[in-house]
Amino acid sequence: MANVPTKTRAKPTGEISTTFVPRFWEQADSRLAIVRAIKERYEALKEDAGADSIQKQLLCQRAVFLSVWLETVERKALEDSVFAAGEYTQSVNALSGLLSKLGLSKVSKRVGNLREYVRGTA
Secondary structure: OOOOOOOOOOOOOOOOOOOOOOOOHHHOOOOOHHHHHHHHHHHHHHHHHOOOOHHHHHHHHHHHHHHHHHHHHHHHHHHHOOOOHHHHHHHHHHHHHHHHHHOOOOOOOOOOOHHHHHHOOO
16 A cells, blocks of 8 residues: 555644634624615614524524625626626525525514503503
């Protein structure tokens, strides 16, 4: 048998790299129009989907980001005639999956009766 080099993996240390700095949407500069648009879409989707848990809110964030990315790809395709069909299709499928998990129909808010409304418990 010939000498075949074997690949060795570095052992994971269990530590986060010192160069990793988390960045969250809440910290994004709202002076930028795209940041405001993403935040508005997120709030609208969160309300429509009835995202009442952190899991659903995370899915809403991913769905909004993908939808903006897809719109950008579509615009580039129209303007530059550059289109990666496979990448686009995968992203549409990913967005569709997220929206299916959130529910494709708008969730109605609970509306109490007049007595509850007057008492302020609705």
